[in-house]
Amino acid sequence: MTTHTASLFSIATGSADPIYRQLVEQVRRLVAAGQLAPGDEMPSVREIAHALALNPMTVSKAYGLLEMEGVLARRRGLGMVVAESSGPGQPAERAQLLRPTLERAAREARQLELDPDTVLNLFATILKEAK
Amino acid sequence: MSAVLQDYCNIWRVTTTQRDARSNTFMAVLAGVLILGFAIVVVLDVLKHHALSIPVLLRVLTGLSGFWIGIVWATLFVPGALLLNSAANARLLPRQRRRLMQMVAGGWLLLTFLFTAASGSWKIAPVVGLFVFAFAMTAAGNRAALFGMILCGNMPWLLRVFLPSASADFLLGETAQTIMAVLMLPALAWGVLWMFPAAGDKHYDRHSAQVTRMRRYENGQGWAKENENNTRVWHALRLYGDALRRDCKTRDPGRMLMHALGPVAHWSAWIPSVAVLLVIGVGVRLALAVRNDAHLEVVVHGASVAGLGGFIIATVLGTIQVSQQMSRVRSEQALLRLTPLAGDARFLNRRLATQLLKNGMILWALLTVAILVAGALITADAGALLRHLGLCFLAGQVAMMGLLGDYASNGGWRPPTARSLLMVLLNSFSSNIGWNLSLGLRAFLLALLEGGVALGVGILSGKAMFGWLLLIAMAVAGSVFQLRRTWRIMLAAPPAFPARRFD
């Protein structure tokens, strides 16, 4: 059971994603990748706010959302820990992480006025190349 | 128009009208006033002699035009020219530096010629030249030049006092003057080259120092001595620091609020000048005691009137600076208004008025005492002392007129962007507060009226003393009346901090 520090996170200002969403996404990815194991202690809201110069309420909001999703859990005395039930979970859950990227690709496809079959074939080719 | 003339016109435009939109008005009004003055002189001359004495009138005309050119050249053109000659401009703008130097030198020569012609004797040419140069540099904000000016003006009698009469006569005689007149041209060349450097590391430092100095002068923030590093501090500033520390300990709200105006408006700013005055007084007394020359005493007596007269004007300026300063430190005042010690806004004006009055009185008393002491040292004539006292009271009345009032008002005080006291009078016509044309005129006319009455009484009764005593009484009465009026205005006005509401 490791205790993580705020260096886990990095945020970028000036993007269309608000900061709390960036934090949420990063936690989800780290959990899916296994770098955050169930039971690991998360850095406190204060710690993250101090390290990244963020408003503590933003960090609380991110943590609150993750708690609601069940990715993190609040333990009395320990603060936030990675929930037992999360983890490099079901493929369906992990696939959800890919959603935003795919949505962007779908928008571009629509702009380029490509039909779904062409797009799917292209994606399959790319996946094969990437292996 | 030839290219050279076009250059000159261009540069003239940039340094005067484009730098300050009101310079055209200023030049016109000044010309108008001088022409009016000349017309009055002509009329008086005709009335007195029943004929026009052409040579005299020509000289007066030359003098007046010299005066106009001098004021415009020194207060508008030269500072602008110094600003234009930044390091980048000096190197990169092809002809600008050359043209600036030509124009400055040309103006200088013209002025020296005009003043010398007006005085009728070419012997004073070197002194005039030096004086013009010092005047221009003072207008550009250089404090040291002011001393040069004062020195030039007082040179004749100072020389006589401090040097054995043989050397004094020699210095003021033909050969010395001729030599100095001849030396003037290379001195002029050197002076102009010094004023307009041509790039280099030192140019950068000098130019930025010049710009800050001019900006501070134009905003009337006084001439604080340049500190090269933080260990050499102006002596009066140390006095101010002590006064500040004492006030911080006692936490008197009125005095703390006045510290917002900075050291310029504090009485400690005048200590060096007072000290200098007293030293000069002691020096002159010692010199006179050593020389033991009755004739000299008379000369000194006469000259002291002029010298001390300057100081009396300084009392007026000193109090003017206090109310001027109110309008300049507005952001500081905003901060102070938000502090708890400043107290309720309703009492702010009362506190300020009390403190302003106290400070004004202290300053006036300090300067008056200094003038009286110096006067007593230089000449032991009771009549002269009474004269000085009377003038001090009159100056005090003039100063007190602008001390209190509605500082919050928007249409009131306009900080002078002037380079000379004349501009101060030309500012806005509203008569609420602050030294503008209407207040200046009123103060001047009142002083003139009282002076006239006192003079009349003195002449009628045959004893000048009565005149002066009456003048003192009238000045006190006038001050009290004005102060009561402006006190009521100030207490009824909205909170004075921040003055003029940041506009």
Add this chain to the structure above:
Amino acid sequence: MNARSSSPLVQMSSVTKHFGSQRVLDSLDWRIAPGQVVGLLGRNGAGKSTLLECLLGLREVEFGTVKLFGEDCASLSEAARARIGYVPQKAELFEWLTPNQMFDYFKAMYPRWNTAKVEGLLSRWGFDAAMRAKQIKKLSGGEQQRLSIIRALAHDPDLLILDEPVSALDPVGRRDFLRELVEHVIERGTTVVFSTHILSDLERVAFDLAFLKDGRIALQGQTDVLVESARRVTMPASSLPLKPLYGEVRRHRDGGVASVIVQEAGLEVERLASEPGVRVEPLSLEDLFIEVTK
């Protein structure tokens, strides 16, 4: 933490102010709750400084009321004034004093003064003993600004008004300032009103935003919500509906292409998105700022 009332800390109602013939504030309403960290945004010359000065009672308003801590801002009690910290835009204040003298002076003006905090900040932000004895006019713009900020924080205010406090600071200075704000100011529950052009700072620290345009608060809300929901819809000019869309902020035609900025993607936008040639994009804070204040 002491109990805070739920009534707004700052309450401006129908505030109107003219400069000559120009109307700078036009029936402006604004409420700030205790503990809020609000960023005030607006173009240069939109009147942000004027708004903050009117808020503090430093300028008189022609119409409307301004209440701070429930008291009218023109007659604040001493206790109320002790709870306010103000960093004005002009940083070069009291330039004839040295930092030591300036802090002594202000210490005498306030009943509560956190000397330890001042010492800590001075040493952390690079002010050694020599610099503290140098006249403020000899310091650089950034150093003067940092002094201004320290002075405002020194008496532990409950309401902190900052008017472009970091304009002269380099990125390291700004980050230090933000950290100080987060660690000590926001944690104490201080209400902060922050006017700046540096949007990245606002994104980090300001939980709420207010856009000042045409003398009013044109747009107000939580930073996250504003950035997340705002959309730019680009479409061929022919598809542009005549009626304004729900939540529309502005629309713009450029030849054959039209773009509409909406605060929130409503049903109409969803419908438009499925049409050919229509692009719906999220906006960054900078884009939102430009669009709202145009």
